[in-house]
Amino acid sequence: MTDEKKPDQPAVEQSPENLPAPTGPTGSGQVETVGVRTGMFGVQGTGDTSGYGGLVSPVAFPAAAQRPFGGWFDVVADGLDGLIEKVVIHRGEITFHVHRDNLTAVAKKLRDDPALRFELLSGVSGVHYPDDHGRELHAVYHLLSMTWNRRVRVEVSVPDADPHLPSLIATYPTADWHERETWDFFGIIFDGHPALTRIQMPDDWPGHPQRKDYPLGGIPVEYKGATIPPPDQRRSYN
């Protein structure tokens, strides 16, 4: 729609709750695009009579924050100086993005430095970003300092082609099962783990089910060869 043909929209004044929500993050005001979202109803091509199928919108995550971060965030960042790739602050939570070569050093520092003292590793959570080329697989560590009552998040990303990460068991023994779970579901290989075996799926299971590219399989229906499509191929809002 061109600008000169913009219609009047009295409805907006009458009911301001219908205004579209403001876009963009509220944190640093910066965004980082990692992919695009197309369409709206999951319908493409001739099946789409609405025109919304042509929508293209970027998937924008909060971008790196700049110093000063404020409060104790700077204290932790100082302690990890030189080991961090970037820092993201979003909704009051701080995320340190770390290169995998520095991961063990960062963990050791976080645990042992008296100014940091992150005694508790809450766990490892894998996330698969298929559109984040060259760094598809992310391992997200949540750490808690009981001494200082602080929480930080450490995020490491590895390419799908070389999914190797150092194991943190030497520093945080609790990582044992969490790393096995992340291997099981995402196929991230934790080097140095004493027994990196499947933990939730059966031992002989093929593939890593939480990955976005894991085939989900539909259900054949006994009616003229029809099938119920797998959930990722069903028509749905996206």
Next chain:
Amino acid sequence: MTTEQDLYAGASDTTEGRVFTVTGQDWDSLVESIGSDAGADERIVVNMGPQHPSTHGVLRLILELEGETVTEARCGIGYLHTGIEKNMEFRSWVQGVTFCTRMDYLAPFHNELTYCLGVERLLDIEDQIPEKANVMRVLLSELNRISSHLVAIATGGMEIGALTVMTIGFRERELVLDLFELITGLRMNHAFFRPGGVAQDLPPGALDEIRDFVALMKKRLPEYADLCNANPIFKARLENVGHLDLAGCLALGITGPVLRSTGYAWDLRKTQPYSGYDEYDFDVQTWDTCDSYGRFRIRLNEMWESLKIIEQAAERLAGLEGAPVMVADKKIAWPSQLAIGSDGMGNSLDHIRHIMGESMEALIHHFKLVTEGFRVPPGQAYVPVESPRGELGAHVVSDGGTKPFRAHFRDPSFTNLQATSVMSEGGMVADVIVAIASIDPVMGGVDR
């Protein structure tokens, strides 16, 4: 039946020794065949579970025994894995509650709460949650803590043969479940907390029922203390069993009553308050023995503290009659309302009249939210809560869509179960059961 034709493990499946399968055959022949095994020693590996009444759910324990002493203990889990986290990626943000409530099935409200808090942080509506919704969340969470601790104590008692503890534990739990049924409509799997608030207002008469329950519990809780606290058999079974000190807890990531049994008063309700927990008067319960007995006493004392919180929450709710329980933002608030009619619970006729006859916008919001759902700004959040078993947190990741991009639950049962080896190795077989019961793992949460 001889073990030569074993269905479960052929001779080629074992690296050493023979496999003896106990499947209801004549014990004499089994003992004979063990005795005839030349070179047999005392060292045996026992596979306990996953179907065993004492392993607290479908938990498989692989125990290496030297006589009656456990030399190595390992857990096999995954028997209850249902792929809830994966399923959540294909449902809307609101529907996610329906899935995650089924994870730790003894603490459904805590699962819902940590998920909702995470989604609310991403939506940036944490400050807009109505007071009444927060109070109701606290009230239900604490009722849930009581029902969960009752099961922990009841099944823990049952596993060591204290059957009366089991029967009275489930008797009181039933009262809590009746309250859940009254307030949410369901005894478990409530899906009652929603991003933005709670699904419904309190039904009429609920506060009276809650007050009656608190009064009754104050009479009933001392029974547990009378039965167990100084019971010599109970103490002999629990004291100094499942020992784990503070350094061990932190290394293994153990939280909850096990951590507090080392004397360290770490409770997220106090240290990192959420949902307005800082407005309630209660104490964090600790014990200093690092053993199963201490964990039992902590659970017992925490139920008293929960009663205190419930009383305060009920008091506040009495002054909040008619207040909203859902965020005011119509782009997020779940529009559908239920009401009890002459034929049971169904759509609220007032709501139907509103959307069909009075407000076009309300109809559009209803339609859009129910079919499409709301979009959550891209980012990630982790807002843990203190579940009855420790730190329960949902790592929620959004890519700006109407469905979670990833929802990972850091379940305390999963993490705490790692302590099985260190708690039970070197002890007797019977102590393994006590140690695991003191961790109180819920396999629905472990396997998800």
